[in-house]
Amino acid sequence: MNGPVIVIIALLVLVAVLLVILLRRRRPAPAPAPAGPQDPFRDAGEDALRGDPRTLKAGDLVEIRGTTYTVRGTLTYREQSWSWAEHMLDDSSGGPKVWLSVEEDPDLELSLWREVPGATVLPGPQSVDFDGRRYAKDDSGKAKFVSTGTTGLSATGTAKYVDYEAKDGALLSFESYAGPGEDDKWEVGRGETLTRAEVRVWSQGG
Secondary structure (H helix, E strand, O other), X not given: OOXXXXXXXXXXXXXXXHHHHHHXXXXXXXXXXXXXXXXXXXXHHHHHHHOOHHHOOOOOEEEEOOEEEEEEEEEEEEEOOEEEEEEEEEOOOOOOOEEEEEEEOOOEEEEEEEEOOOOOOOOXXXXXXXXXXXXXXXXEEEEEEEEEEOOOOOOEEEEEEEXXXXXXXXXXXXXXXXXXXXXXXXXXXXXXXXXXXXXXXXXXXX
């Protein structure tokens, strides 16, 4: 094989290699994986401005009606296909326990709860009278929970709950974390519904 033929073959091979490289570079990047289901009515702008309560975790700061709390721990409940979270808050006052409830049903619902130590009222009837209000039974059930951070409960367990609501929107809740074979020891909480604008979140990373 003479010299010119070898040169021509080499040039053809070089051109072929260059074409392969160019075609690979022009190949479109793979499409990103589809995101999970999103609520089309979710206010992403509000989440960006005030932080997202759905992502709260131990160590985060949350401001509610001008008072700043630290999230000490979280109970995440699941009852069949329904789930919600209750965040234990600390404002360093040493007072009764304070909880922020966060759920989507399907819209975001926020409520602030304060423990009522020593309350003698018990759940069960269709209505109960407490502290000058009459509350009507709204919901009840049993849910499994997972505890993270500091909540005073074990890492996993089961809770019974009975919820009541007054005509003016005031809330009353009973929760029991008694184990199998134990008598129910009800924790009583008085609650109020919060608007989205009343809650601001500062994530502390992690």
